[in-house]
Amino acid sequence: MKIKKEVTIYDLAKELNYSPSTISRALNNHKSISKKTIKLIKEAAKEMGYRPNNLAAGLRNNKSNTIGVLISRINRPFMASLISGIEETARKAGYNVLISQSNDMYENEVSNCNALYDSRITGLIVSLSMETVDMAHFQKFLDQGIPIVFVDRVPDNFNSYKVVIDNYTAGYSATKHLIDQGCTRIAHFAGAQHRNIYEERKKGYLDALRESGLPIRDELIIHFKTLSFEEGNKATKKLLKMPEPPDGIFSANDTAAVSAIMCAKKMGVKVPQELAVIGFNDDPIASIMQPSLSTVSHPASKMGAISAKRILNHSGQNYDADLTEITVLGTEIIVRDSSLKKAKILHSTKTS
CATH class of the missing domain: 3.40.50.2300 (Response regulator)
Incomplete structure (x- = not known):
């Protein structure tokens, strides 16, 4: 089976007789492009099967509309509910979620953390592994102004947002x-x-x-x-x-x-x-x-939603890496x- 070639903005430009820069601005709803032209280009893009390259955009802008989530084990019901709360909140804001699990091992957490960092995520939500004591692998996020929210399993000695229960x-x-x-x-x-x-x-x-x-x-x-x-x-x-x-x-x-x-x-x-x-x-x-x-x-889902909102509140803004803010939720028997x-x-x- 022959693999179909990916449609690019250059293909759209050739087909519609516009410059690639005009195609790009239209796809991003730039105010310099008329609504009529934007509609024409978007309809043609849909018909031709064009898909935006979010990764490339992230590399250019040094960020993406993606929230990284690093948890211990996806198959735990609590974690599934936590992810659901994060994903629903992120999706409503037009963000994607990239999920990674450590299986409660420190080495996995460090490796996954590096992979998420290289993916140019806009923020990171973390529930620490059972083994994690050293927090050094998170520092590079703060150095780059990327907000981190620790949820449920949180560190005592690391400045960040934290969402926990009593x-x-x-x-x-x-x-x-x-x-x-x-x-x-x-x-x-x-x-x-x-x-x-x-x-x-x-x-x-x-x-x-x-x-x-x-x-x-x-x-x-x-x-x-x-x-x-x-x-x-x-x-x-x-x-x-x-x-x-x-x-x-x-x-x-x-x-x-x-x-x-x-x-x-x-x-x-x-x-x-x-x-x-x-x-x-x-x-x-x-x-x-x-x-x-x-x-x-x-309240796992609620904890996830609050964590995602913390990230979204700082999207595109300066992030104070020295800030520590703790949200404590109640429970019931x-x-x-x-x-x-x-x-x-x-x-x-x-x-x-």
């Missing part, structure tokens, strides 16, 4: 919910503590225990590398084999929480009667699990069957 209050509230349900030995599935979100969720967990007069047991705090399903299954097996197993689990994400429920059921432990579980993110699987998973809502120990007891009492 992770401390969310962690406190999730743990307090289990305490109110009668749990006294509450385990915590904690993420990497150099990541702000997991550190704050753990602080909330610890303070809820302290304020309720419950002991803090180090053996009930499991630090995960990625909060994967496999890690959750392994940790739950270990916890439930203890002489005094936990009667509640607060997991820093839903993936590990779901695996905890499945593991407990396989081991003959009743959820929530013997083990109450609450997760974090409100992934789609939370509502279809049996029992359904109590969790903490995470979504109570489902997996944590309702008291409700199950009361229900049993009423029906017995």
